[in-house]
Amino acid sequence: MQDSPLLASINKIKSFDLNLLLTFEAIYLYNSVSDAANLLGKTPSAVSQSLTKLRSVFSDPLFVREGKGFVATTVAENLHLHLSEGFSQLLNSLDYFYDASTKSKFTIHSTAYAAARLMPDICAQIEKDALHCTISHISSDAIMDNDEDILIYRKADIIFDTKPFYSFSTITEPFITEHVVAVCRQDHPRLKNTLTLEEMKFENSTFLTVGSEGVKRVQNDINGYFGDREFSFSSSSIIANTAIAEKTNCVSFIPKWFATKFTKSFNIKILECEFQTEPVTLFLTYNKSSLKNNNFIEILKIINQCKELY
Known part of the structure; x- marks a missing residue:
């Protein structure tokens, strides 16, 4: 001994x-x-x-x-x-050593875009199922912590991110894929319905300044096809870049879901491109220990049900 x-x-x-x-x-x-x-x-x-x-x-x-x-x-x-x-x-x-089954408040960490994309359906299903819980969203656009620290120190229960995080204590799985499209304002003086390699040479672009590896990969793909573009505006906000495209002659590359949903609101149009980027995968990550919480299991079921909608 x-x-x-x-x-x-x-x-x-x-x-x-x-x-x-x-x-x-x-x-x-x-x-x-x-x-x-x-x-x-x-x-x-x-x-x-x-x-x-x-x-x-x-x-x-x-x-x-x-x-x-x-x-x-x-x-x-x-x-x-x-x-x-x-x-x-x-x-x-x-x-x-404690009963976590009564926990009823869950924090979800994601970008503001991912929250707008996913949370309405999730919250609507929670309301429909009369599940007694509260969802709190933390925007990853506003904090600098990495996913590892967020999970280890229980700053969030669920993470939606374009980067998977694998460890013995977490579960990570692909959730949805997002396609990217080019948009410009409806009355653009040169661009009609298409965006070709030659047409892009005469246009300025907006740039999405985020650290996501998935987004960076898409940006590299776009630059690899269209060459070095001229950027007249940059922002970490998809909404801001889209609003700039509405009022200027800039071309913005944004998620297809966002473009489809808000074309009328922003008075923009989707341009057909000969070039197609690989879609960005959004991953769902959470701690394995959370599966001992009955309410968390119900939330997870709802999230997976909503996954079928995308």
């Missing part, structure tokens, strides 16, 4: 305050001592003292100030990588 690896590990770290690691993760996630203090219910001074101890333990500054926030060092990045895996396993284990 005395030779147990667990006992050996406990004996090795018994003098180390494990709360320091929680403080480290809070600072890492928020890049701020004051925000970490608010999360942990401590004073900024107490968090700063903990950071000083951590720096001494790891013989590294861990975070260096940049502007109003902190930037993690290489040591801090590696430490977070190992801690996040451990925290994920710990949180999943703790799930077994």
Whole structure:
């Protein structure tokens, strides 16, 4: 019994305050001592003292100030990588010790476009089935966290993203595919119903500034066909780019569903292209431990029912 690896590990770290690691993760996630203090219910001074101890333990500054926030060092990045895996396993284990079946509020993380595309049908089905729950949406356009941190630290229950996230504690599956089309204003002086390689040489474009790998791939495909385009407007918003196309001579490449639904609202037209891009796949990701929650299972059933509509 005395030779147990667990006992050996406990004996090795018994003098180390494990709360320091929680403080480290809070600072890492928020890049701020004051925000970490608010999360942990401590004073900024107490968090700063903990950071000083951590720096001494790891013989590294861990975070260096940049502007109003902190930037993690290489040591801090590696430490977070190992801690996040451990925290994920710990949180999943703790799930077994409380009854989560009564949870009735679920947070969905996605872009604003994906929310407009998917959430109306999902919420309508929830209402139809009289499922007593609340859905909260967090826009991935407004936050910088990656999917791994969002799932590990339970900032969201479900993620819709163009990037799959595979791990032992999560389930990721393709949900829908989105096709992209070119649009311009109805009374464009040169473009009628088509957009050819030659016609594109004389037109400016809008550019969607998002970090999604799926969107970047489509943008590369478009540039590979049409060559280097001239961009007169860029935005992270599909709505903004479409509105610009309505009032200017710019060409915008937007999701086909959005273009079809809002052609009349924005006074735009869909252009036929000889070139077709590969569709963008939107993935559904959630924690495996959520399947112990009866209400979550019902939400998942509804989401999969709605999938048949797309």
